[in-house]
Amino acid sequence: xxxxxxxxxxxxxxxxxxxxxxxxxxxxxxxxxxxxxxxxxxxxxxxxxxxxxxxxxxxxxxxxxxxxxxxxxxxxxxxxxxxxxxxxxxxxxxxxxxxxxxxxxxxxxxxxxxxxxxxxxxxxxxxxxxxxxxxxxxxxxxxxxxxxxxxxxxxxxxxxxxxxxxxxxxxxxxxxxxxxxxxxxxxxxxxxxxxxxxxxxxxxxxxxxxxxxxxxxxxxxxxxxxxxxxxxxxxxxxxxxxxxxxxxxxxxxxxxxxxxxxxxxxxxxxxxxxxxxxxxxxxxxxxxxxxxxxxxxxxxxxxxxxxxxxxxxxxxxxxxxxxxxxxxxxxxx
Amino acid sequence: xxxxxxxxxxxxxxxxxxxxxxxxxxxxxxxxxxxxxxxxxxxxxxxxxxxxxxxxxxxxxxxxxxxxxxxxxxxxxxxxxxxxxxxxxxxxxxxxxxxxxxxxxxxxxxxxxxxxxxxxxxxxxxxxxxxxxxxxxxxxxxxxxxxxxxxxxxxxxxxxxxxxxxxxxxxxxxxxxxxxxxxxxxxxxxxxxxxxxxxxxxxxxxxxxxxxxxxxxxxxxxxxxxxxxxxxxxxxxxxxxxxxxxxxxxxxxxxxxxxxxxxxxxxxxxxxxxxxxxxxxxxxxxxxxxxxxxxxxxxxxxxxxxxxxxxxxxxxxxxxxxxxxxxxxxxxx
Numbered sequence: 001x002x003x004x005x006x007x008x009x010x011x012x013x014x015x016x017x018x019x020x021x022x023x024x025x026x027x028x029x030x031x032x033x034x035x036x037x038x039x040x041x042x043x044x045x046x047x048x049x050x051x052x053x054x055x056x057x058x059x060x061x062x063x064x065x066x067x068x069x070x071x072x073x074x075x076x077x078x079x080x081x082x083x084x085x086x087x088x089x090x091x092x093x094x095x096x097x098x099x100x101x102x103x104x105x106x107x108x109x110x111x112x113x114x115x116x117x118x119x120x121x122x123x124x125x126x127x128x129x130x131x132x133x134x135x136x137x138x139x140x141x142x143x144x145x146x147x148x149x150x151x152x153x154x155x156x157x158x159x160x161x162x163x164x165x166x167x168x169x170x171x172x173x174x175x176x177x178x179x180x181x182x183x184x185x186x187x188x189x190x191x192x193x194x195x196x197x198x199x200x201x202x203x204x205x206x207x208x209x210x211x212x213x214x215x216x217x218x219x220x221x222x223x224x225x226x227x228x229x230x231x232x233x234x235x236x237x238x239x240x241x242x243x244x245x246x247x248x249x250x251x252x253x254x255x256x257x258x259x260x261x262x263x264x265x266x267x268x269x270x271x272x273x274x275x276x277x278x279x280x281x282x283x284x285x286x287x288x289x290x291x292x293x294x295x296x297x298x299x300x301x302x303x304x305x306x307x308x309x310x311x312x313x314x315x316x317x318x319x320x321x322x323x324x325x326x327x328x329x330x331x332x333x
Numbered sequence: 334x335x336x337x338x339x340x341x342x343x344x345x346x347x348x349x350x351x352x353x354x355x356x357x358x359x360x361x362x363x364x365x366x367x368x369x370x371x372x373x374x375x376x377x378x379x380x381x382x383x384x385x386x387x388x389x390x391x392x393x394x395x396x397x398x399x400x401x402x403x404x405x406x407x408x409x410x411x412x413x414x415x416x417x418x419x420x421x422x423x424x425x426x427x428x429x430x431x432x433x434x435x436x437x438x439x440x441x442x443x444x445x446x447x448x449x450x451x452x453x454x455x456x457x458x459x460x461x462x463x464x465x466x467x468x469x470x471x472x473x474x475x476x477x478x479x480x481x482x483x484x485x486x487x488x489x490x491x492x493x494x495x496x497x498x499x500x501x502x503x504x505x506x507x508x509x510x511x512x513x514x515x516x517x518x519x520x521x522x523x524x525x526x527x528x529x530x531x532x533x534x535x536x537x538x539x540x541x542x543x544x545x546x547x548x549x550x551x552x553x554x555x556x557x558x559x560x561x562x563x564x565x566x567x568x569x570x571x572x573x574x575x576x577x578x579x580x581x582x583x584x585x586x587x588x589x590x591x592x593x594x595x596x597x598x599x600x601x602x603x604x605x606x607x608x609x610x611x612x613x614x615x616x617x618x619x620x621x622x623x624x625x626x627x628x629x630x631x632x633x634x635x636x637x638x639x640x641x642x643x644x645x646x647x648x649x650x651x652x653x654x655x656x657x658x659x660x661x662x663x664x665x666x
Contacts, residue, residue: 265655316648318403321598329410
């Protein structure tokens with residue numbers, strides 16, 4: 001008899017927990033950011049070192065983190081990035097945060113994934129201005145790196161593919177879960193204010209959600225900038241056309257993620273817009289042919305700010321010293 | 334009776350611990366690096382943010398950490414640093430590690446302490462190229478900074494002095510204790526190899542110790558570069574003379590710390606020497622009129638490498654976003 005009571009009691013107890021537990025909102029067009037499941041901590045640690053490694057650049061001054069600064073939303077907050085010799089890049093630096101969710105990398109999607117992307121800036125004469133051969137020679141001249149690459153990839157000889165793999169592995173961990181919006185998605189009704197919720201409703205109602213959806217609130221399609229009304233501030237950057245060479249792809253860009261958008265001004269591929277309210281108005285007009293009123297814009301901005309998640313906690317790496325065999329940094333332009 | 338046994342036993346036990354404990358070597362001309370005793374964690378945290386804050390520069394691209402990189406021994410490992418518009422500085426960037434031990438800051442000692450130093454590069458047109466007014470305006474435009482300065486200094490209005498104080502407070506924590514040499518000083522006989530100990534004996538015997546002594550193994554005097562034989566690689570940089578205007582101070586420089594020296598190539602104020610062995614030979618000849626043989630040089634280099642301490646463990650800061658009132662970064666030269 002006692003056992004029956006116990007079982008019944010336990011059953012009631014468990015049911016009440018289920019009842020009290022917040023019910024996730026699974027029907028929404030936006031899904032929560034999740035931490036990656038399979039991670040090799042040693043590979044990630046090596047990738048972190050390489051991400052902060054200025055010796056991957058010709059000058060020994062520029063690292064991945066220079067333009068994708070993890071202190072400032074994974075971007076540099078400049079109109080366009082500063083490369084070797086203070087060259088100003090042709091396009092705004094996209095955030096590295098949650099970039100594993102991107103359908104492709106770069107604004108024009110010319111790299112299919114983070115692995116492919118990681119090789120780009122190192123050898124771009126306007127960015128890090130090194131070469132893959134020089135980067136590999138530099139790393140190979142440092143015994144600690146040789147040891148670490150061997151431990152992670154079992155290789156005696158460092159190859160640029162290993163460098164890219166390690167950086168990509170680190171970048172996959174750069175996600176920002178537990179934003180207030182994600183808490184709301186998880187069932188926490190108090191995570192959003194009424195004003196922010198109104199913003200989300202407007203975001204859906206006006207049609208922003210058509211392109212900005214999924215876990216990254218964007219990043220999963222290419223769309224024309226100026227779909228309804230042509231965007232005339234920048235007509236030189238052709239976007240997706242540069243990859244496909246199809247005239248119909250002119251001015252198509254990867255829809256950027258809106259996660260952490262409050263941290264990553266200035267906005268758009270041209271970095272011409274510094275205010276989030278202004279950015280919302282530009283999008284509404286050029287993409288949707290709409291002119292939302294001040295309150296509507298304000299509410300959408302309030303909603304967008306709920307997309308700021310927990311920033312990755314990074315212990316700043318200590319990099320191994322160069323040796324006599326390490327190619328010397330070359331700061332000449 | 335039992336109590337007496339207990340007391341006697343306890344006494345013997347404690348004595349044996351004392352007996353077994355390593356005896357610190359207190360008579361040496363080098364003393365161990367110590368962590369600072371009085372630290373205000375909130376001030377240090379604010380200082381850390383400012384140390385990594387690129388918005389203290391005109392371009393929004395250069396922070397203190399750009400040239401005093403905590404990933405690479407607190408220096409940039411370049412001949413001379415890269416400043417605004419890719420200007421190459423006139424002198425090698427000294428390490429920020431253990432810099433609280435310096436008798437004065439900069440190679441020529443023109444700043445009396447870390448507080449005074451912190452104001453320099455921000456407003457130097459060749460370095461961060463901002464002004465104190467612009468730096469304060471930038472920080473004041475960001476509510477999180479206003480709040481944090483208020484919490485630490487009780488001030489409603491951020492002043493450049495607060496910025497300097499916070500950066501200096503953070504820098505005071507950037508010490509590197511527990512090097513192998515310091516363990517040996519602490520009494521651990523096994524911390525150094527015979528070869529390294531020979532190096533230390535040579536270091537003392539040849540007279541390097543005359544200038545490189547104290548906890549920082551240097552940093553406590555100005556000395557002429559070329560005391561015995563003139564140094565001719567660089568005759569343009571006048572060092573201490575620039576501060577005192579006394580002809581006798583020409584070519585006098587602050588004796589740099591040798592702590593973590595293996596991490597901070599290239600060497601000397603001109604950054605002309607990349608190899609530590611070469612640096613030892615140059616010092617021996619120009620400062621002491623000596624030509625140590627290969628083995629002696631090797632042993633001194635081995636000893637110098639035992640001065641690498643525990644690098645500060647830095648959790649990379651997350652910086653608060655700019656607002657509409659924040660002055661925009663200006664990347665023009």
